[in-house]
Amino acid sequence: xxxxxxxxxxxxxxxxxxxxxxxxxxxxxxxxxxxxxxxxxxxxxxxxxxxxxxxxxxxxxxxxxxxxxxxxxxxxxxxxxxxxxxxxxxxxxxxxxxxxxxxxxxxxxxxxxxxxxxxxxxxxxxxxxxxxxxxxxxxxxxxxxxxxxxxxxxxxxxxxxxxxxxxxxxxxxxxxxxxxxxxxxxxxxxxxxxxxxxxxxxxxxxxxxxxxxxxxxxxxxxxxxxxxxxxxxxxxxxxxxxxxxxxxxxxxxxxxxxxxxxxxxxxxxxxxxxxxxxxxxxxxxxxxxxxxxxxxxxxxxxxxxxxxxxxxxxxxxxxx
Ligand code: AVI
Numbered sequence: 001x002x003x004x005x006x007x008x009x010x011x012x013x014x015x016x017x018x019x020x021x022x023x024x025x026x027x028x029x030x031x032x033x034x035x036x037x038x039x040x041x042x043x044x045x046x047x048x049x050x051x052x053x054x055x056x057x058x059x060x061x062x063x064x065x066x067x068x069x070x071x072x073x074x075x076x077x078x079x080x081x082x083x084x085x086x087x088x089x090x091x092x093x094x095x096x097x098x099x100x101x102x103x104x105x106x107x108x109x110x111x112x113x114x115x116x117x118x119x120x121x122x123x124x125x126x127x128x129x130x131x132x133x134x135x136x137x138x139x140x141x142x143x144x145x146x147x148x149x150x151x152x153x154x155x156x157x158x159x160x161x162x163x164x165x166x167x168x169x170x171x172x173x174x175x176x177x178x179x180x181x182x183x184x185x186x187x188x189x190x191x192x193x194x195x196x197x198x199x200x201x202x203x204x205x206x207x208x209x210x211x212x213x214x215x216x217x218x219x220x221x222x223x224x225x226x227x228x229x230x231x232x233x234x235x236x237x238x239x240x241x242x243x244x245x246x247x248x249x250x251x252x253x254x255x256x257x258x259x260x261x262x263x264x265x266x267x268x269x270x271x272x273x274x275x276x277x278x279x280x281x282x283x284x285x286x287x288x289x290x291x292x293x294x295x296x297x298x299x300x301x302x303x304x305x306x307x308x309x310x311x312x313x314x315x316x317x318x319x320x
Contacts, residue, residue, distance in 0.1 A: 016228055021266055024225055028270050028278070037167055037253075037281035040217060042224050048217040050092065055213055057205040060163055063313040064193045065095055068161075071306040071315060072102035078304055078317055079189060082106045084151040086184060087159040088141040089113075093121040095161050099191070100129055107133040107151050113140045142176065145183060156184040163195040163313070166250075166284040170294065173284070177298020181320045188320040190300055195313055197285040200244040202312070207242035207251045207283065215240035218253050218280055231265040241277065249290075253281040291316060
């Protein structure tokens with residue numbers, strides 16, 4: 001999930017994203033303090049996220065890839081040939097070749113907010129699947145969007161891997177699923193990756209790895225604030241915290257102040273007490289029934305489901 005490379009390019013020419021500024025200032029002033037996770041993904045944050053996906057403790061990426069590789073023939077049978085595959089938040093499109101190789105699509109439409117990265121990965125996929133029309137769409141899939149005219153009338157298969165849906169609260173997730181159903185149209189299918197609820201002994205290390213990569217990913221947000229919003233947050237006085245919230249069935253990431261400190265961001269003064277936190281991410285997990293209910297609430301009928309032997313992660317196929 002590489003979202004903000006273009007934004008970073010803009011900051012290199014001294015432009016500040018007003019939405020970043022607004023989210024940070026209101027998030028630091030709010031109680032509890034919270035900054036949306038989308039701001040993790042500047043260039044460094046995107047690199048750190050890629051590193052996270054290869055960590056031994058971070059099971060979702062490799063588990064989903066293994067499920068996809070094994071289930072590809074069954075998925076192809078259910079999906080049939082000739083659909084246009086529309087990938088939401090395509091990022092590095094790392095799992096896409098497995099799907100495209102199996103379902104014989106008529107076109108591939110990657111959607112991503114990062115134009116430069118989108119074009120690079122679209123070109124790589126085009127080279128790998130010569131003859132497959134690739135139509136990249138540079139857009140924020142969280143907002144209403146229009147698909148290219150070239151796939152008008154073609155049945156669609158939406159692809160939303162990685163359990164990115166988990167980074168939204170259930171209500172926002174339902175809203176996004178409904179918007180995807182609208183975008184993809186009648187008769188569409190959706191293949192979505194959803195992370196399962198499991199023991200905190202597995203979940204917490206996945207978000208607090210021994211090598212400290214996830215800690216660096218979380219703390220990078222403070223470095224980004226300092227760099228882009230003229231902040232002087234003493235980053236070394238904060239530590240990364242990952243905790244399982246049982247009631248909400250989610251991993252929460254926080255930045256906790258080790259000691260009380262004062263700092264300024266964009267000319268505004270803030271203070272934080274020892275042990276207080278800035279909430280930076282939620283990663284919701286779903287049981288089998290929860291996942292199906294979520295899809296139904298978003299206007300999708302679950303049709304098939306594939307998991308790994310330990311039921312850590314699930315790929316669900318649903319119909320609009
Ligand atoms: C992008 N998203 C699905 C990741 C997750 O697992 O919630 C983001 C992440 N945060 C820390 N590690 C990975």
